[in-house]
Amino acid sequence: MNNRIESRFAALASQGRSGLVTFITAGDPHPDATLAYMHALVRGGADVVELGVPFSDPMADGPIIQRASERALAGGMNLRKVLALVEAFRRTDQTTPVVLMGYLNPIERMGYEIFASAAAAAGADGVLTVDLPPEEAGPLHGAVRAAGMSQIFLLAPTSSAARVAAVREFANGFVYYVSVNGVTGEKSAEATAVLSRVSELKAATGLPVGVGFGVRTAAAAAAVALTSDAVIVGSALIEIIENANDVPAGASALEAFAHGLRLAMDDTRAAA
Amino acid sequence: MHLNASSEIPVEGVLPLTSLPDEHGHFGPYGGKFVAETLMAPLAELEAAYRECMADPEFIREFERDLAEFVGRPSPLYHAERWSRELGGAQIYLKREDLNHTGAHKINNTIGQALVARRMGKRRIIAETGAGQHGVATATIAARFGMSCRVYMGAHDIQRQSYNVFRMKLLGAEVMPVQSGSKTLKDALNEALRDWVSNVDDTFYIIGTVAGPHPYPAMVRDFQSVIGRETREQCLSKLGRLPDSVVACVGGGSNAMGIFYPFLADESVKLIGVEAGGDGVETGRHSAPLSAGVPGVLHGNRTYLMQDEDGQIIETHSISAGLDYPGVGPEHAWLKDTGRASYVAVTDDEALKGFHTLTRMEGIIPALETSHALAYVAKLAPTLPKDHIIVVNLSGRGDKDIPTVAAREGMTL
Numbered sequence: 001m002n003n004r005i006e007s008r009f010a011a012l013a014s015q016g017r018s019g020l021v022t023f024i025t026a027g028d029p030h031p032d033a034t035l036a037y038m039h040a041l042v043r044g045g046a047d048v049v050e051l052g053v054p055f056s057d058p059m060a061d062g063p064i065i066q067r068a069s070e071r072a073l074a075g076g077m078n079l080r081k082v083l084a085l086v087e088a089f090r091r092t093d094q095t096t097p098v099v100l101m102g103y104l105n106p107i108e109r110m111g112y113e114i115f116a117s118a119a120a121a122a123g124a125d126g127v128l129t130v131d132l133p134p135e136e137a138g139p140l141h142g143a144v145r146a147a148g149m150s151q152i153f154l155l156a157p158t159s160s161a162a163r164v165a166a167v168r169e170f171a172n173g174f175v176y177y178v179s180v181n182g183v184t185g186e187k188s189a190e191a192t193a194v195l196s197r198v199s200e201l202k203a204a205t206g207l208p209v210g211v212g213f214g215v216r217t218a219a220a221a222a223a224v225a226l227t228s229d230a231v232i233v234g235s236a237l238i239e240i241i242e243n244a245n246d247v248p249a250g251a252s253a254l255e256a257f258a259h260g261l262r263l264a265m266d267d268t269r270a271a272a
Numbered sequence: 273m274h275l276n277a278s279s280e281i282p283v284e285g286v287l288p289l290t291s292l293p294d295e296h297g298h299f300g301p302y303g304g305k306f307v308a309e310t311l312m313a314p315l316a317e318l319e320a321a322y323r324e325c326m327a328d329p330e331f332i333r334e335f336e337r338d339l340a341e342f343v344g345r346p347s348p349l350y351h352a353e354r355w356s357r358e359l360g361g362a363q364i365y366l367k368r369e370d371l372n373h374t375g376a377h378k379i380n381n382t383i384g385q386a387l388v389a390r391r392m393g394k395r396r397i398i399a400e401t402g403a404g405q406h407g408v409a410t411a412t413i414a415a416r417f418g419m420s421c422r423v424y425m426g427a428h429d430i431q432r433q434s435y436n437v438f439r440m441k442l443l444g445a446e447v448m449p450v451q452s453g454s455k456t457l458k459d460a461l462n463e464a465l466r467d468w469v470s471n472v473d474d475t476f477y478i479i480g481t482v483a484g485p486h487p488y489p490a491m492v493r494d495f496q497s498v499i500g501r502e503t504r505e506q507c508l509s510k511l512g513r514l515p516d517s518v519v520a521c522v523g524g525g526s527n528a529m530g531i532f533y534p535f536l537a538d539e540s541v542k543l544i545g546v547e548a549g550g551d552g553v554e555t556g557r558h559s560a561p562l563s564a565g566v567p568g569v570l571h572g573n574r575t576y577l578m579q580d581e582d583g584q585i586i587e588t589h590s591i592s593a594g595l596d597y598p599g600v601g602p603e604h605a606w607l608k609d610t611g612r613a614s615y616v617a618v619t620d621d622e623a624l625k626g627f628h629t630l631t632r633m634e635g636i637i638p639a640l641e642t643s644h645a646l647a648y649v650a651k652l653a654p655t656l657p658k659d660h661i662i663v664v665n666l667s668g669r670g671d672k673d674i675p676t677v678a679a680r681e682g683m684t685l
Contacts, residue, residue: 109583
């Protein structure tokens with residue numbers, strides 16, 4: 001099954017570049033901002049847009065993304081509206097992959113099949129549910145694959161070889177390597193430890209490996225880009241959104257920041 | 273003691289309930305392990321350590337010794353004669369968990385988990401707490417074992433349970449106020465999970481109820497099932513027969529699971545869980561997911577949840593901080609669906625009435641959590657014959673709630 005995620009990673013590999021995956025929470029700080037922010041990130045060089053589906057109890061997230069979820073929920077964001085945003089994004093951007101990232105319960109409440117077909121129809125390419133390990137993923141996986149989307153899984157420093165194998169059974173698109181033991185936006189990754197693990201995971205899963213959690217600066221992104229297939233940035237973007245006076249200012253700040261990451265990542269690959 | 277004693281007698285022709293959960297932590301469609309990848313390895317490590325402990329006679333001896341000498345077990349089964357007579361129906365017996373060291377059933381589980389933690393070489397303990405009873409029980413055992421201890425507690429609960437907050441601090445625990453969400457028990461659980469994921473190497477998370485990801489629901493139940501085993505033996509030796517009904521309050525559901533579990537195979541024994549109805553289940557302002565919730569996934573397991581149509585967890589309401597939780601242990605969800613246990617709700621006002629009644633009738637001041645079970649018994653007992661035996665799990669004492677009750681009644685202390 002060839003979707004936008006697979007084509008994008010194939011193109012990046014042939015260019016010898018590492019991908020930039022950007023995460024923002026849908027509806028943060030209000031529903032009208034998100035579309036502009038998604039396009040701004042793409043203009044800045046994002047290869048994959050991860051759209052956070054806000055949840056009332058984001059257990060795996062640090063304070064920055066917690067606040068984004070709270071703002072989004074206060075503004076009335078929900079899964080249905082997130083899908084409408086994806087649909088609106090697709091009207092002007094048919095090529096950038098969109099991954100929905102969040103927690104299982106909103107999807108469970110909507111119903112797996114209803115969700116998967118609505119998400120695919122809206123133009124989403126992948127689904128990442130933070131609190132759904134492969135052991136519990138079978139039913140959702142069936143629905144997501146039937147709809148032609150990828151299911152993306154996390155791997156962590158604590159993941160054993162057996163767990164990597166379990167993830168491999170269900171994972172498509174790419175694997176999201178959580179580079180630190182912790183919540184989003186808190187600790188920073190140790191580049192050397194990350195790099196050796198990434199090559200091991202690439203070999204074991206046969207999928208592109210993106211690295212996230214703790215990538216906050218252009219320098220860190222460049223270091224991670226050296227051996228990983230993608231660099232995933234989230235909390236740093238949410239902080240930019242938090243500090244923006246209005247949507248146009250936020251959009252240009254996001255674009256500039258993404259562009260800075262993109263340049264640093266391409267430079268380090270070119271130099272290597 | 274037979275912690276793993278699972279007499280695998282099929283109940284209601286469905287499944288041998290006492291053999292659950294299955295190897296993946298499922299109770300029918302409920303339970304499981306719904307956590308981020310980083311926690312999967314520590315959960316597997318915990319499960320292995322827990323199984324090893326339960327198979328080790330030395331661990332069991334240590335646990336039993338602590339229950340006897342540190343907690344003061346067995347707790348008495350007390351015939352509430354005056355109250356039974358006043359109600360004019362069934363005979364009411366109280367399983368006196370309020371007499372345990374630290375004043376509630378919570379200590380049974382914290383001792384068990386702290387012993388597992390010590391075996392695993394973990395030196396740092398974290399816990400979440402609602403009313404503060406589990407926090408106090410955890411701080412107590414951490415003090416005794418010389419472990420460092422941090423307790424997460426919702427800022428709202430800190431306000432209404434200041435007495436327990438000070439107790440925890442006296443015991444050397446650090447109490448971390450949680451400002452996110454509704455600032456109650458569910459948010460404390462989120463924060464404790466975030467701490468654990470950030471400190472998996474040296475930290476043991478002592479969950480206080482039969483919820484969370486597998487193996488917690490089974491492990492907490494097993495440590496708490498000493499309540500039901502004692503009750504069963506006491507009924508047989510003192511009354512010559514099993515009780516007809518067993519009643520317990522249900523928030524997360526650890527005291528209820530602890531007393532229900534050894535009776536699951538005794539089909540004649542009716543099991544009734546009493547949820548917190550807050551202002552009334554019909555108002556939507558309550559904490560009664562089994563009575564009015566929908567299945568979903570929160571805090572590592574699938575269970576009945578208080579949630580809106582978008583799958584967001586909604587704020588709960590209860591006079592009792594210990595029941596103010598939007599979920600419930602997954603085994604209760606399964607017992608509800610199979611019909612082996614039934615669940616009802618009583619309101620804040622009814623619970624308060626139960627609080628006063630037991631205090632005046634029997635000279636026992638119950639916790640507000642427990643008062644929910646008592647309030648239901650006050651309705652149930654008069655409808656039953658005089659030879660009907662009801663056991664109520666008197667899960668905790670009410671000292672901690674005196675400021676809440678006083679404030680509710682317009683008194684300043």
